[in-house]
Amino acid sequence: MAKLKDLALREERLIGGHRLCPGCGHSIAVRQILSTVENPVVIANATGCFEVCTTIFPYSAWKTPWIHSAFENAAATASGIEAMYRSLKRQGKINPEKETKFMAIGGDGGTYDIGLQSLSGAMERGHNMVYVCSDNEAYMNTGGQRSSATPYGAYTTTTPVGKIKKGKQQFRKDLTQIMVSHNIPYIAQASPARWKDLTNKASKAFDVEGPAFLNILSVCPTDWKIVPSMGLRITQIAHDTCFWPLYEVENGRYKINYKPKNKLPIEEWLKPQGRFKHLLRPENKDMVATLQEEVDRRWAELNRLATYEPPNT
Amino acid sequence: MSKRVVMTGNETVAEAVRQINPDVVAAYPITPSTAVVEYISQYVADGLIDTEFVTAESEHSALSACIGAAAGGGRVMNATSAQGLALMWEMLYIASAMRLPMILAVVNRALSGPINIHGDHSDTMGARDCGWIQLYSENCQEVYDNMLQAVRISEHIDVRTPVIVALDGFITSHAIDTLETERDEDVKRFIGDYITLNSILDTKNVVTYGAIDFQDYYFEHKRQQLEGLHKSAEIIKSVGEEFGRTFGREYGFFEGYKLDDAEYAIVAMNSAAGTIKTVIDDLREEGVKAGLLKLRVFRPFPAAEIAEALKTMKVVAILDRTSTAGAQGGPLFSEIRSALYSESSRPGIVNYIYGLGGKDLTPEHIRYVYDTLRRIDRTGKIDRLVDYLNLREEGGQD
Numbered sequence: 132m133a134k135l136k137d138l139a140l141r142e143e144r145l146i147g148g149h150r151l152c153p154g155c156g157h158s159i160a161v162r163q164i165l166s167t168v169e170n171p172v173v174i175a176n177a178t179g180c181f182e183v184c185t186t187i188f189p190y191s192a193w194k195t196p197w198i199h200s201a202f203e204n205a206a207a208t209a210s211g212i213e214a215m216y217r218s219l220k221r222q223g224k225i226n227p228e229k230e231t232k233f234m235a236i237g238g239d240g241g242t243y244d245i246g247l248q249s250l251s252g253a254m255e256r257g258h259n260m261v262y263v264c265s266d267n268e269a270y271m272n273t274g275g276q277r278s279s280a281t282p283y284g285a286y287t288t289t290t291p292v293g294k295i296k297k298g299k300q301q302f303r304k305d306l307t308q309i310m311v312s313h314n315i316p317y318i319a320q321a322s323p324a325r326w327k328d329l330t331n332k333a334s335k336a337f338d339v340e341g342p343a344f345l346n347i348l349s350v351c352p353t354d355w356k357i358v359p360s361m362g363l364r365i366t367q368i369a370h371d372t373c374f375w376p377l378y379e380v381e382n383g384r385y386k387i388n389y390k391p392k393n394k395l396p397i398e399e400w401l402k403p404q405g406r407f408k409h410l411l412r413p414e415n416k417d418m419v420a421t422l423q424e425e426v427d428r429r430w431a432e433l434n435r436l437a438t439y440e441p442p443n444t
Numbered sequence: 445m446s447k448r449v450v451m452t453g454n455e456t457v458a459e460a461v462r463q464i465n466p467d468v469v470a471a472y473p474i475t476p477s478t479a480v481v482e483y484i485s486q487y488v489a490d491g492l493i494d495t496e497f498v499t500a501e502s503e504h505s506a507l508s509a510c511i512g513a514a515a516g517g518g519r520v521m522n523a524t525s526a527q528g529l530a531l532m533w534e535m536l537y538i539a540s541a542m543r544l545p546m547i548l549a550v551v552n553r554a555l556s557g558p559i560n561i562h563g564d565h566s567d568t569m570g571a572r573d574c575g576w577i578q579l580y581s582e583n584c585q586e587v588y589d590n591m592l593q594a595v596r597i598s599e600h601i602d603v604r605t606p607v608i609v610a611l612d613g614f615i616t617s618h619a620i621d622t623l624e625t626e627r628d629e630d631v632k633r634f635i636g637d638y639i640t641l642n643s644i645l646d647t648k649n650v651v652t653y654g655a656i657d658f659q660d661y662y663f664e665h666k667r668q669q670l671e672g673l674h675k676s677a678e679i680i681k682s683v684g685e686e687f688g689r690t691f692g693r694e695y696g697f698f699e700g701y702k703l704d705d706a707e708y709a710i711v712a713m714n715s716a717a718g719t720i721k722t723v724i725d726d727l728r729e730e731g732v733k734a735g736l737l738k739l740r741v742f743r744p745f746p747a748a749e750i751a752e753a754l755k756t757m758k759v760v761a762i763l764d765r766t767s768t769a770g771a772q773g774g775p776l777f778s779e780i781r782s783a784l785y786s787e788s789s790r791p792g793i794v795n796y797i798y799g800l801g802g803k804d805l806t807p808e809h810i811r812y813v814y815d816t817l818r819r820i821d822r823t824g825k826i827d828r829l830v831d832y833l834n835l836r837e838e839g840g841q842d
Contacts, residue, residue, distance in 0.1 A: 182656070186655035187656055193650070196645070196647060197651075198512065198653035198654050199655070200508060200535065200538050203504070207500060207505035208508045210498055211468065211508065211511060212513065214498045214509065214512075214513055215518050218496035219516070221494070222494050224467075224518070227645075249504070249505050252502070256498065
């Protein structure tokens with residue numbers, strides 16, 4: 132595994148001057164991910180904050196080949212690029228010195244929701260690419276509307292806190308498990324709060340033959356309604372409460388990468404974030420209990436899966 | 445050396461694809477173009493072509509993959525129909541705005557609803573403003589020839605714009621037709637090598653594709669794209685002439701059938717032209733100066749050339765195989781009527797909507813149209829500016 136100072140010396144492929152908000156998790160995560168790979172990387176980016184803020188014409192923050200075509204199709208676009216690469220290489224029309232790597236990036240909107248079909252198709256076809264979901268738990272590029280990754284109880288502009296309904300009424304979709312069901316070689320959940328874990332996983336994802344999927348919890352200071360400098364500390368609480376467990380599934384084998392010594396109650400995750408403020412009022416205690424129950428249930432299920440030994444390993 | 449062969453339209457598309465040997469095909473099967481995808485799959489399975497075939501999970505993804513692949517700097521092809529083209533709609537505009545060469549064979553089929561699988565032009569006509577070049581084909585020969593020319597047109601340095609090659613669902617796609625095909629090596633020589641520009645796979649000269657263009661650049665970039673599409677007209681013309689010199693079958697923007705001295709003309713696209721030509725032959729024997737303008741290039745629209753060809757006619761009928769809801773007639777009618785506006789002497793002009801959802805167009809219907817044109821000429825009176833052919837309802841001609 133690379134040392135931090137080595138990673139820091141790698142040439143930046145996403146440079147400064149972009150318009151992401153201070154403290155945004157996307158650029159932190161993607162810089163960490165790209166620092167792990169020495170090969171050239173071609174990126175297909177779905178519509179979203181990350182795309183808009185890094186490529187306002189006539190500027191581009193990308194020092195690596197990059198394409199955006201639409202919202203729901205980063206995986207399909209990347210699969211076309213990767214297919215062309217394989218075709219030209221096989222025919223001897225290109226002779227790259229180093230293997231080119233392919234990466235698709237989408238937010239939770241472009242991945243959990245509108246781009247789920249395109250992602251599923253590309254993973255099933257087995258394209259050699261790393262799909263990175265930079266999940267900030269709502270449609271932040273349009274001002275914070277709910278997605279299927281938005282946590283239960285969270286305020287968004289389409290799950291407002293009203294007299295009857297208090298934030299989002301549904302639990303979040305477990306996309307990582309959906310990706311596990313695709314039986315692709317490598318799947319992981321991570322966050323930029325634990326850089327060592329994330330870079331290790333990114334490195335594995337780029338190394339496997341075939342598709343890999345990284346689901347990254349990416350803090351949005353603006354719509355989580357937090358102090359920008361607190362972003363990664365708050366993200367760490369998501370791991371300590373087991374709201375966002377760090378784990379990987381390598382060829383069907385689960386491994387939990389971080390087990391908090393002292394599992395914190397879910398309130399610790401809710402407290403610093405303005406989007407959950409209403410949940411801490413005494414009358415909404417039940418909702419907190421409901422959320423805690425679901426977090427515990429999923430954590431227990433993950434622990435059960437982690438004990439599973441796949442045959443012939 | 446050409447070879448006389450017997451093929452269906454779908455097989456013809458696939459045969460052209462085999463000879464063109466694209467680097468990537470990304471497609472999703474849909475009736476009536478399914479067989480194209482099946483033939484290509486077999487070619488890949490048999491190692492007859494070097495193509496990577498991306499079996500996309502939808503047409504939206506198929507075209508998205510084509511966009512990624514074309515940005516990767518190689519030849520890219522795709523085939524679809526109706527709902528498939530409709531699902532691609534978002535990406536059609538993006539492909540042309542990125543100036544990515546590629547060929548999309550569209551086997552024309554009626555758009556739902558109601559659901560229908562048979563041929564009309566509502567699919568490609570719905571995509572008429574998406575910035576793609578559109579070539580229409582009367583029969584298998586034209587399908588084949590258009591496919592080969594489309595490569596040269598699309599990839600030309602002054603064009604770099606995707607091309608749709610359209611053929612009628614079932615009538616052309618499934619019927620067996622005779623045509624002349626060329627030898628593989630002659631096709632290869634005619635289409636030439638692909639010229640790679642700004643490849644996203646070039647990791648040394650790094651490019652950003654699809655940056656966001658706000659109010660300060662969008663309009664200027666869009667204008668460049670529109671100019672580029674208009675300029676493709678001269679390339680379409682020169683490629684059509686070169687094709688004629690090479691293979692003996694020359695192509696222009698349209699074909700005039702007994703048009704030069706005609707008094708009564710029909711304008712139509714795709715397979716209907718064959719039926720119309722038969723009727724013209726009969727009418728000519730009866731002394732009626734009937735003619736046809738069969739439009740091949742709908743985008744870019746050759747307005748001046750069409751106006752020049754039609755301005756001396758007495759009365760003209762435009763046949764649209766699509767309806768344009770809420771508009772003043774079909775799209776071909778609106779375009780041609782507008783093209784004639786600046787001519788000092790103009791023919792009378794009427795519009796017939798026909799063949800929606802695969803409804804038959806028989807010689808009797810064509811004869812009715814010419815009879816009506818002659819009556820309009822005699823009486824100077826147009827009863828219905830926009831009418832329907834073979835419609836089982838009041839107001840339609842049965």
